[in-house]
Amino acid sequence: MTDPIELPLIDLTSSDLDAAGKAMLDAAVGFGFLYIDSRTTVFSSTDVDRTFGMAEQFFKLPLSDKVPYRRGSDNRISDPGALNREEISKSGFITKVIVQESVLICRHRALNIGELQDEKIQQPLPESLMSREADIATFISLCNKTCDQILRLLARGLEVADDFFASRHDPAKGSTGNSLRLLYYPAAVSSYRPDKDIRAGAHSDYGSITLLFQRPGQPGLEILTTDQKWAPVPVYPSDKADFPFPPILVNIGDMLSYWTDGLLKSTIHRVVFPHDKQSIAKPTPQDRYSIAFFCQPVGSTELVPVPSKVIAAHRHKKQDTDPNAIVGYGGGASGLSIDQHRLTAGEHLQSRLAATYITTK
Ligand SMILES: O=C(O)CCC(=O)C(=O)O
Numbered sequence: 131m132t133d134p135i136e137l138p139l140i141d142l143t144s145s146d147l148d149a150a151g152k153a154m155l156d157a158a159v160g161f162g163f164l165y166i167d168s169r170t171t172v173f174s175s176t177d178v179d180r181t182f183g184m185a186e187q188f189f190k191l192p193l194s195d196k197v198p199y200r201r202g203s204d205n206r207i208s209d210p211g212a213l214n215r216e217e218i219s220k221s222g223f224i225t226k227v228i229v230q231e232s233v234l235i236c237r238h239r240a241l242n243i244g245e246l247q248d249e250k251i252q253q254p255l256p257e258s259l260m261s262r263e264a265d266i267a268t269f270i271s272l273c274n275k276t277c278d279q280i281l282r283l284l285a286r287g288l289e290v291a292d293d294f295f296a297s298r299h300d301p302a303k304g305s306t307g308n309s310l311r312l313l314y315y316p317a318a319v320s321s322y323r324p325d326k327d328i329r330a331g332a333h334s335d336y337g338s339i340t341l342l343f344q345r346p347g348q349p350g351l352e353i354l355t356t357d358q359k360w361a362p363v364p365v366y367p368s369d370k371a372d373f374p375f376p377p378i379l380v381n382i383g384d385m386l387s388y389w390t391d392g393l394l395k396s397t398i399h400r401v402v403f404p405h406d407k408q409s410i411a412k413p414t415p416q417d418r419y420s421i422a423f424f425c426q427p428v429g430s431t432e433l434v435p436v437p438s439k440v441i442a443a444h445r446h447k448k449q450d451t452d453p454n455a456i457v458g459y460g461g462g463a464s465g466l467s468i469d470q471h472r473l474t475a476g477e478h479l480q481s482r483l484a485a486t487y488i489t490t491k
């Protein structure tokens with residue numbers, strides 16, 4: 131097995147914005163993944179613990195109470211009924227999914243909460259969550275604030291206006307398709323097949339950035355390194371400080387990678403049953419809970435070229451090795467989709483969602 135990966139730990143409150151922007155950009159270019167130091171975020175440990183508490187309460191409901199909240203085609207309605215049944219086929223993901231077999235069983239349960247409107251939940255949810263609407267709204271607004279801080283630092287690193295990305299992700303400007311996903315990965319059971327079973331299959335995320343909250347002692351995420359090896363991502367970085375809660379793991383999604391002509395990496399990742407913790411031969415196979423927040427631009431945002439010299443330099447370098455590469459200023463190749471109109475963020479997301487979910491009745 132590959133050694134755990136050492137990801138950079140980024141401080142969101144640094145007064146040296148140029149240095150913080152450069153550190154953020156280097157991590158996004160080098161790994162596509164990074165930690166945000168939880169001592170420097172807008173979240174308190176109470177905000178995080180409370181949301182995990184809601185997730186535990188929800189996933190402990192009897193199955194019959196959860197089935198009505200299965201996901202609809204708009205990616206908003208929840209999906210907890212997909213108990214061990216979510217299937218990802220070889221053709222399911224457009225290019226990036228890696229599966230050993232045509233069908234892989236992903237052992238997780240997820241509840242997607244779509245964008246709120248006026249702090250109100252827009253989908254049916256069980257009473258135990260509906261009654262916590264204000265807490266959910268608070269958590270989502272802290273996630274949005276964190277994404278805003280990250281996008282500003284990335285813009286600083288790319289040497290464009292600080293609000294280049296942030297203003298295009300402002301939920302006040304229109305619907306974004308942002309979503310909060312509560313995830314539960316049950317511990318291995320006796321029928322667990324170490325060579326076949328996986329908790330979440332290999333994939334890249336679709337949007338701009340994803341925030342991932344994890345629990346102490348519940349690892350499982352792995353990323354595919356440039357030499358095509360799976361490297362575990364520890365819940366805590368090796369220089370373990372006194373964090374109030376595990377650092378927020380951030381990864382770049384396909385859209386931001388496309389938008390920056392591939393400079394920022396949308397890295398393939400998966401969730402496994404870590405052998406040391408999850409083998410059923412061990413006395414206590416463990417559950418894993420995580421919370422993901424998927425951040426996207428306002429749907430109508432045209433993925434216009436990013437006027438960044440850093441991206442231009444990256445493209446020129448690519449062109450040196452491939453004379454047919456198109457040189458531009460961000461925007462994904464020439465910034466135009468195949469039918470020659472500028473792709474919007476909403477179109478980009480819909481094309482990925484449509485290709486991913488297979489209805490399994
Ligand atoms: O739960 C995790 O650790 C990762 C989840 C994930 O990658 C996803 O939902 O896209």
Ligand SMILES: [Fe+2]
Binds near residue numbers: 333334335340399
């Ligand atoms: Fe993911």
